[in-house]
Structures are given as structure tokens and as C-alpha cells.
Amino acid sequence: MADLHDIRLLIVSVGSLVGQNVLDSLEYNQCYRRDRVHVAGTNSIAASANNFRCDECHLVPPTAAPDYPDAMARILRQTRPDLILSARDADTAALWKLLDAHPDLPGKIPYGNLETVLCALDxxxxxxxxxxxxxxxxxxxxxxxxxxxxxxxxxxxxxxxxxxxxxxxxxxxxxxxxxxxxxxxxxxxxxxxxxxxxxxxxxxxxxxxxxxxxGPKPLFAEVPGVNHYTCHIPIAPDGRIGEIFVLHNHHHFGAVTRMQRVSHPELEALARRFALAFVADGGAGPLSVQFRADRNGQFKAQEMNLRTTGSTFARLMMGQDELGFLLNEWLPEHDFPQFSRPEPAYDLVVSKSLYSYATWMNPVETLERTGVWRQAAPPQ
Structure with missing residues (x-):
């Protein structure tokens, strides 16, 4: 058994729904792994409860701000992460550009290369x-x-x-x-x-x-029939393609309120073609591709990304441990525990907003005032 906190993980934009999903994946009661990871987070908003679920959190400028690269480089040197996960597409590109320009900075990002990241972002x-x-x-x-x-x-x-x-x-x-x-x-x-x-x-x-x-403007309006499928395809650094997971996302009033794993051989085969194309261009990491049928009933992609997503924890509960895959493939020396189900959970329905969290204002004020907040060391 490795020592506690043997992995140093940095979650960029930890206050987002995606950041929550990564933290929830570490704290899942059927596969608790939070004690194996020292979590540092960054966020541009101090008053986010997720910030204070980390071991330490650093306040940063918005990603597009001119002083963001310098601030992020300073935090990388301070936190010395083994692996960096981004919670937004813009973060992913900004991190790649920063590490490309400063190869001495610590931390790996499990996203293939800058070209494939930009293909997904743009x-x-x-x-x-x-x-x-x-x-x-x-x-x-x-x-x-x-x-x-x-x-x-x-x-x-x-x-x-x-x-x-x-x-x-x-x-x-x-x-x-x-x-x-x-x-x-x-x-x-x-x-x-x-x-x-x-x-x-x-x-x-x-x-x-x-x-x-x-007509007269309604208080609420819902666009009919905009449900979509997302195929999640884990790609290892050496180009190996993991199990393809097909998620059916149901929308109500503009938000995904229900996610369910489905068996869909046509989309699985199509997703594999996308994965092979990314591999051919040097891509790797957590690829996801959104599909909908066009007016002739043919499935087409409408969006792609290369990062953890707002369904990372939901998919863990259904049987796909994306976080475990990334930590094991990019940091194999740590032998990080992975969660698996004996049978895929096709009958499990999950909502997107999984939990609510709260924090007192004292740590928020500390983060706003000093730019950094750390968990108090446990008593000896």
C-alpha cells in the first residue's frame, strides 16, 4: 500500500460542476480514494464551496486575463502537481500553451497534444x-x-x-x-x-x-427534442482505446436533468472511428463526442472535448472510472485503485447536479484577502 497523499493532483477551475465531479469521484463511498490524493485547486471565484473541499486552493485571474499565465506558473511551482486536470475547455488550451512555453514547470496534463486540444476547443x-x-x-x-x-x-x-x-x-x-x-x-x-x-x-x-x-413572452420555455448522446472514449498515452461508454442525456428547460447509460452498437462503432482519428493526430485522454441525428436520421457529431466533464461522477456510478483511468495511465507508479462494477448499470438514472455543499465565510474571506487557503493540519 502506498503512503497517504502519494499523488499530488491539481484541479483547475475546481469551483465548476466538472471540478465537483472530480472531487465526488474521489469521495464515492463505494470506492473512497480521497486519502490517496493531495488536492490543490484553482479558481477565479473565492466564494465557491468546492474550493474548500481541497487541501489547498489558490485564487487566480480569469483564464483570458493577461496575468493568468504568470499566476498559473507560480502556482504550479508552489503546488508541484503530479497531474493537472482542467475543468473547462479554455483552461485545457491555456495549460498546454503554458507548459509548451515553460517545459521546466511541474505537472503532466492527460490531454494528448496542443493541436488535438485546439481541434476540440475550436x-x-x-x-x-x-x-x-x-x-x-x-x-x-x-x-x-x-x-x-x-x-x-x-x-x-x-x-x-x-x-x-x-x-x-x-x-x-x-x-x-x-x-x-x-x-x-x-x-x-x-x-x-x-x-x-x-x-x-x-x-x-x-x-x-x-x-x-x-407571442407574449413566457416565464419559462423549453426547446423540444434536444436530447443528445455523448460517447466517452478513454485514450491511453500510448494510443490504446478503453471501453467506450454511451450516455443518453435528457434535457428539461435547457439543463441536463437525467443521464442514463445505453447500449448503442452504432454509436460505439462511430465513436471508435473518432478515437482512432484523434490517436492518429497524437491525441489522448478523456475524449467525449456529442451526437445527434440529422434531419435524415444520420448520426453526426456536434461537439467534442478532451477533458473530464460534468458527467464524470455519474459515469463512475454507472461503471466507467474515468479518473482512475487517467491516474493509472499517466501515473502508473502509484497503483491508484480503480472502481468497477460486475455488470454495467444500464438501469441507473442519475441527475446532473448531484450534491449541494456549503462553507462558512471565514475561509472565503481568507482566500479573497491572501489569494490562498489551506486546510489546517490535523492535531498530532
């Missing part, structure tokens, strides 16, 4: 990556100029309305809009950082929703 690159490898991806247009409306209208004629306008670098469906006609398309053509994508699914099913929004 949805325009995602479309190009899939086209290069012959993989089905939602038809995508990145305008070269906001005045190139002819190209936009030709694209709209090919894929049909409604389309989707989304940030080229975005996450969690933030800033995503339906585009219903040429007027709305022209409006988003002049929004910097946006691209256009075909809507995957039957567009006519959205008509009652659009009619509702065009």
Missing part, C-alpha cells in the same frame, strides 16, 4: 478535423468576412432553417442561438467569434416553440 477546427478524417460532423460555416452574405445564404439553402449560431470557442451551450431566417442570419454574420451550423434534428418540431416566443 468548433471550426472540429469541423475541419472531421472532414479531414472522413467523420460525420454537423455541417459548419465559418464566414471569412461578415459581408460574405452570399456564402451564408448558400449555406442556409443547403442545410435549411432553422440553423444554429454558436461561439467558435464556447461551452455548455452558452451563447448558442437558433437562426430562423435570412434576417437573423445576417444579424449573426456581424457577431465576431460566431459560426453557423446545421441544426441536428427535425426542424419542424421547433415550430411550436418559435411561435411561443413570438
Amino acid at each position: 468548433k471550426g477546427r472540429s469541423a475541419t478535423f472531421c472532414a479531414t478524417h472522413g467523420l460525420p460532423f454537423a455541417d459548419t460555416l465559418v464566414l471569412q468576412s461578415p459581408d460574405d452574405l452570399d456564402a451564408l445564404y448558400a449555406f442556409a439553402e443547403r442545410v435549411g432553417y432553422p440553423m444554429v449560431a454558436k461561439p467558435i470557442e464556447g461551452f455548455a451551450s452558452q451563447g448558442v442561438y437558433f437562426v430562423r431566417d435570412a434576417r437573423e442570419a445576417a444579424y449573426f454574420a456581424h457577431h465576431t467569434g460566431y459560426l453557423f451550423q446545421e441544426f441536428l434534428g427535425p426542424g419542424d418540431a421547433l415550430e411550436p416553440y418559435f411561435e411561443l416566443l413570438d
Whole structure:
């Protein structure tokens, strides 16, 4: 048995739902492993209860801030992590760029290489990556100029309305809009950082929703039929592909409220093709690909990422130990315990917001004032 706290883990943006999932995976009562890991966290928001579930937490500027790289480099030198997990796509790219520029900094990140990370982060690159490898991806247009409306209208004629306008670098469906006609398309053509994508699914099913929004504004409105599948594919540093896990995500009022593991041979085979393409380009780590059927019933990817996700703990309960896989593959010398079920849990339904946590204001004020908070050492 290894000594307690034999692994030093840094969770970047630990205050997020993804950070919560990583911590919950360590504290799962059927496979408790929290005492095997010294957890350091970073966050740009002091008043987040997850910060104080760590052994130490460091306050950082927002990822896009000019002083973020220097702050993050200083924290890496202080915490000396064995492995670094990012909770947001932007963190993943920023970490890769930082470690590329400063190879002397401590810590490994289990995300393959910078090129594949950017292919997952940038949805325009995602479309190009899939086209290069012959993989089905939602038809995508990145305008070269906001005045190139002819190209936009030709694209709209090919894929049909409604389309989707989304940030080229975005996450969690933030800033995503339906585009219903040429007027709305022209409006988003002049929004910097946006691209256009075909809507995957039957567009006519959205008509009652659009009619509702065009009348008196409802207090709550739900987009019908936007459930999706996500395939989670663990890829080892040497390119080995682990067990493919297919998750069916059910949405209500814009949020995933139900997740269930499903057996889906067609999507499993398609996900393996995506994994092999990432491996060919040097990719590794926790690959996930979101799929929906297009208007002709053909499955296409609509998003990819290379990081732990908001379903990491739910999948652990259903039988996929993503955290155990990463720690064992990138830090094999630590022989980290892995959780497994005798049989896959296909009948287990999990909600996305798994627990609530609380903290007193004293540690929050300490983190705000000093930029760092640490657990008090236990009495001798």
C-alpha cells in the first residue's frame, strides 16, 4: 500500500460542476480514494464551496486575463502537481500553451497534444478535423468576412432553417442561438467569434416553440427534442482505446436533468472511428463526442472535448472510472485503485447536479484577502 497523499493532483477551475465531479469521484463511498490524493485547486471565484473541499486552493485571474499565465506558473511551482486536470475547455488550451512555453514547470496534463486540444476547443477546427478524417460532423460555416452574405445564404439553402449560431470557442451551450431566417442570419454574420451550423434534428418540431416566443413572452420555455448522446472514449498515452461508454442525456428547460447509460452498437462503432482519428493526430485522454441525428436520421457529431466533464461522477456510478483511468495511465507508479462494477448499470438514472455543499465565510474571506487557503493540519 502506498503512503497517504502519494499523488499530488491539481484541479483547475475546481469551483465548476466538472471540478465537483472530480472531487465526488474521489469521495464515492463505494470506492473512497480521497486519502490517496493531495488536492490543490484553482479558481477565479473565492466564494465557491468546492474550493474548500481541497487541501489547498489558490485564487487566480480569469483564464483570458493577461496575468493568468504568470499566476498559473507560480502556482504550479508552489503546488508541484503530479497531474493537472482542467475543468473547462479554455483552461485545457491555456495549460498546454503554458507548459509548451515553460517545459521546466511541474505537472503532466492527460490531454494528448496542443493541436488535438485546439481541434476540440475550436468548433471550426472540429469541423475541419472531421472532414479531414472522413467523420460525420454537423455541417459548419465559418464566414471569412461578415459581408460574405452570399456564402451564408448558400449555406442556409443547403442545410435549411432553422440553423444554429454558436461561439467558435464556447461551452455548455452558452451563447448558442437558433437562426430562423435570412434576417437573423445576417444579424449573426456581424457577431465576431460566431459560426453557423446545421441544426441536428427535425426542424419542424421547433415550430411550436418559435411561435411561443413570438407571442407574449413566457416565464419559462423549453426547446423540444434536444436530447443528445455523448460517447466517452478513454485514450491511453500510448494510443490504446478503453471501453467506450454511451450516455443518453435528457434535457428539461435547457439543463441536463437525467443521464442514463445505453447500449448503442452504432454509436460505439462511430465513436471508435473518432478515437482512432484523434490517436492518429497524437491525441489522448478523456475524449467525449456529442451526437445527434440529422434531419435524415444520420448520426453526426456536434461537439467534442478532451477533458473530464460534468458527467464524470455519474459515469463512475454507472461503471466507467474515468479518473482512475487517467491516474493509472499517466501515473502508473502509484497503483491508484480503480472502481468497477460486475455488470454495467444500464438501469441507473442519475441527475446532473448531484450534491449541494456549503462553507462558512471565514475561509472565503481568507482566500479573497491572501489569494490562498489551506486546510489546517490535523492535531498530532
